[in-house]
Amino acid sequence: MRYVDEYRDADKARALAARIAQLCEPGRQYKFMEVCGGHTHTIYKHGIEDYLPEAITLVHGPGCPVCVIPMGRVDDAIHLAEQSSVIMASFGDMMRVPGGSRSFLDAKAAGCDIRMVYSPLDALKLARQNPDRRVVFMAIGFETTAPSTAMTVLRAARDGLTNFSVFSNHVTIIPAIKAILDSPDLRLDGFLGPGHVSTVIGCTPYDFIAAQHAKPLVVAGFEPLDILQSIYQLMVQLSEGRSEIENQYSRVVAWAGNAKALSVLTEVFELRPQFEWRGLGFISHSALQVREKYAAFDAERLFELPGVRVADPKACQCGEVLKGVLKPWECKVFGTACTPETPIGTCMVSPEGACAAYYNFGRFSRERLQQAGSPLAVISR
């Protein structure tokens, strides 16, 4: 949109950075988690860390939906794709995600009918065009994406389609944030809240972070200045001894979220008792399954699935990366055995994954500059 360039203005970025630096208490270290993979992407792409004082560290959170899909679910999806009657429809991001032995891309090369789609509605169209086949939509994503899947299921129900179903791997953000707050490994000073998830759920579900954990959260937009401004708001709160939920991204996110999106979401989906997150393990009530009422569109009810749990590969440290305990380059296989072309872990697959973002844009990062002895690493504080 027409504002985009203004949200990337380097002078404004420096002015904000100067303000942020002024708010740092001498000797204090600050650690903020950006929950959403979209933020991770912007942070690396635009070298945001180079603008920040040394006292502030950004750690990457679990908010990349592709990154958290466990291997067993990928295997189940490939099992579905192997049925000769099935056309598997998936977002492009899923194609390289490794399962226990194969990815969608491998399965496709081996003859499975797997199609890349931009929208669940494209999958619905495939079902209409192929009445003799069964189209399964590989549904992934947080609350940003789940309402779109729900709308598509409602549409399929209204049109009486009998050859469309979804394999739901939708996850919910709040339990993941809870899991991170409860994990002893990490001491955080505040959160950059996920901008687009919040368009749906609004800002009130984050209240517990301020109320029970006494930490501030600022819902942030995705432009470089959005992120800097959100960090500034976090710093202001900390300097005033406040911990509140604030909305920096109010041009897009309504405080109450999107009621219609939430209502279609609860019409079609319900919480699963348990769901495994790659790297984070089982988290209760953290994922969505299709309600009984829409059983005719639920691939898990229509097909037999192996449902075998596969342990993450030993070399993979995605769990630590997803919890923000490790930086991507601290993983032993980063950039060597694990690259975007040959990912071992999921964080390397999606452009929103911390490892892929760092691999693609890491040349701007403070640590690299430091290692290279660049003067920029010093003066940009």
Next chain:
Amino acid sequence: MCLGIPGQVLELMTEHPDLARVDVSGVRRVINIGLLDEENIQIGDWILIHVGFALSKIDETEAKAALQFLEDIGDAYADELMALQSSAILDEQQAEVPDAVRG
């Protein structure tokens, strides 16, 4: 895939009230606006699009307010920035970092 992209509504499809034609950086596409029933979407409105659905209406007033905030900060620090810019060691930063920011 979690990212949304802003688009502007060009046309409302009268026969399909849940569809609209939008312009996304010059690309025209039909998308579903059924999740914004209560927003009474009009031609010219800006919306955030994600996987073929409009998720939220973008509030221009709020966008302007946010920019105003940034402008104000800019003013307050203009002098400091001038000093920053006249400093020799910062030439490199001037040369390098803005590019990084503009991507």
